[in-house]
Amino acid sequence: LSEFPVDVKLLEARSVVGGRAGSYTDSTNGGEVDYCQHVAMGCCTNFLWWMQETDLLQHFQQASALTFLAADVPSSILQSSRWLPAPLHSLPAFARAHFLSRAQKIEIARGLWRLMRRSSRSRETTSMQQWLRTAGQSEETIERFWEIIIVSALGESTQRVSVDAARKVLVDGFLGHREAGDVWIPQCSLSDLFGRKLADKLLQRGVSVECGSPVKNLECNHNTCVDIQTSESSIQADQAIIAVPWHGLSRLLPPQSNILPAAKLQAIHALPSSPISGVHLWFDRAITNKQHCVLVGGLAQWLFRPAFGNESEHYYQVVISASRDVRAMPRDKCIEQILAEIETHFPDATNAKLLRSKTITDRQAVFSMRPEIETIRPHVQTQHPSVQLAGDYTATDWPATMEGAVLSGFRAADQVLQGLGLGRFAEQPPLPRNLLTKWVIRE
Ligand SMILES: Cc1cc2nc3c(=O)[nH]c(=O)nc-3n(C[C@H](O)[C@H](O)[C@H](O)COP(=O)(O)OP(=O)(O)OC[C@H]3O[C@@H](n4cnc5c(N)ncnc54)[C@H](O)[C@@H]3O)c2cc1C
Numbered sequence: 334l335s336e337f338p339v340d341v342k343l344l345e346a347r348s349v350v351g352g353r354a355g356s357y358t359d360s361t362n363g364g365e366v367d368y369c370q371h372v373a374m375g376c377c378t379n380f381l382w383w384m385q386e387t388d389l390l391q392h393f394q395q396a397s398a399l400t401f402l403a404a405d406v407p408s409s410i411l412q413s414s415r416w417l418p419a420p421l422h423s424l425p426a427f428a429r430a431h432f433l434s435r436a437q438k439i440e441i442a443r444g445l446w447r448l449m450r451r452s453s454r455s456r457e458t459t460s461m462q463q464w465l466r467t468a469g470q471s472e473e474t475i476e477r478f479w480e481i482i483i484v485s486a487l488g489e490s491t492q493r494v495s496v497d498a499a500r501k502v503l504v505d506g507f508l509g510h511r512e513a514g515d516v517w518i519p520q521c522s523l524s525d526l527f528g529r530k531l532a533d534k535l536l537q538r539g540v541s542v543e544c545g546s547p548v549k550n551l552e553c554n555h556n557t558c559v560d561i562q563t564s565e566s567s568i569q570a571d572q573a574i575i576a577v578p579w580h581g582l583s584r585l586l587p588p589q590s591n592i593l594p595a596a597k598l599q600a601i602h603a604l605p606s607s608p609i610s611g612v613h614l615w616f617d618r619a620i621t622n623k624q625h626c627v628l629v630g631g632l633a634q635w636l637f638r639p640a641f642g643n644e645s646e647h648y649y650q651v652v653i654s655a656s657r658d659v660r661a662m663p664r665d666k667c668i669e670q671i672l673a674e675i676e677t678h679f680p681d682a683t684n685a686k687l688l689r690s691k692t693i694t695d696r697q698a699v700f701s702m703r704p705e706i707e708t709i710r711p712h713v714q715t716q717h718p719s720v721q722l723a724g725d726y727t728a729t730d731w732p733a734t735m736e737g738a739v740l741s742g743f744r745a746a747d748q749v750l751q752g753l754g755l756g757r758f759a760e761q762p763p764l765p766r767n768l769l770t771k772w773v774i775r776e
Pocket of ligand 1: 344347350351354368369372547576577610697698699723724735736738
């Protein structure tokens with residue numbers, strides 16, 4: 334919006350922008366620690382474009398190889414082949430993977446083929462787990478492959494997510510393009526990236542950013558103007574975009590609002606969510622030089638070694654998505670189990686001393702991509718022409734991701750521009766498909 338002749342004011346409740354993609358200040362050394370590591374994927378074309386546009390893509394590292402570690406087998410590196418076109422690009426690395434047996438690989442290949450041949454718009458109410466069983470996947474294959482990929486990408490287990498959501502991740506996220514599955518990892522803290530660097534870019538573009546300004550109420554009394562109440566002031570706007578999380582929306586709007594029907598507002602508020610935990614570990618020495626890896630078969634799912642922070646400390650972060658088990662465990666027991674798993678993967682960890690640890694679980698980290706939620710996710714346009722919604726929970730087809738959030742923002746901006754008669758704002762197209770993927774992957 335800042336590229337158009339409009340005055341843009343951003344009202345943020347917290348002291349810093351960035352929302353769930355943020356950091357806290359470590360009381361021991363004063364450094365910034367991300368609540369939880371965030372990564373984007375190559376298929377997140379809107380998010381990556383936006384980072385490029387705001388000159389922030391330089392603060393990301395693009396990783397095209399993922400290391401999978403499982404107990405008692407050598408590590409496996411999954412990387413696209415240089416010479417095979419999509420969707421065959423992962424085949425050689427997949428065939429060499431040590432954490433899967435030959436029979437499991439054949440089962441998975443059959444399952445992936447069936448997913449690609451399935452329509453992306455089936456809107457079926459089956460869960461991914463039910464689908465996997467009917468597609469001939471054994472419990473062990475589900476646990477050792479499908480569960481790992483789906484939980485990492487959707488923040489929810491195969492038991493709960495819809496087949497459509499899982500298909501989107503596997504097809505758009507890995508099979509559709511050679512670079513779709515590349516992982517883009519921030520090389521600075523999230524609060525530095527979004528809270529400072531991005532906020533500065535917005536300020537330079539003339540956006541007024543007001544942190545510490547929670548909106549209390551939003552009403553449209555007549556057709557062309559929105560009344561926005563904060564604790565400090567009352568603002569009249571021609572257009573408003575409400576970009577709060579799904580569970581915060583009903584606090585802003587009166588129950589009988591001309592913006593959203595009461596039943597819809599209630600359904601959005603009740604969208605089911607899934608927790609994600611970041612387990613922060615500080616050791617007295619390095620346990621591995623790997624910057625990131627996927628851990629197979631245990632409680633810990635990913636290990637990250639952030640590229641920033643105090644060099645004298647050896648800080649690592651374990652990410653556990655759909656972490657209901659973690660929430661149910663005593664804290665000490667959870668750390669004990671994670672350390673035991675880390676020692677099986679990294680022999681250097683046996684001699685390392687854990688100096689301190691912190692577990693942060695966001696209970697409403699992401700909305701749960703269950704089959705029924707697609708009918709509840711709202712479009713960015715509300716009933717009122719002057720009010721738009723934005724946020725990962727809107728109907729973008731994407732799971733709760735930075736891509737979904739950015740895409741919804743672009744769509745909301747487009748609506749605003751149309752409402753003001755100022756033109757259009759085009760979202761980015763998905764990664765292009767080659768002839769083979771167009772032929773093999775059904776729309
Ligand atoms: C632990 C965890 C790990 C994740 N990992 C990844 C990942 O690896 N990759 C990925 O793409 N995504 C990841 N996500 C999801 C990602 O963080 C979200 O999808 C994304 O941040 C959603 O952005 P949003 O703008 O929709 O909502 P939010 O980030 O929740 O932003 C909403 C903003 O609204 C503000 N607000 C709320 N109420 C008010 C009010 N009344 N007035 C003014 N402001 C208000 C909030 O303070 C907040 O800043 C993760 C999320 C969590 C929690």
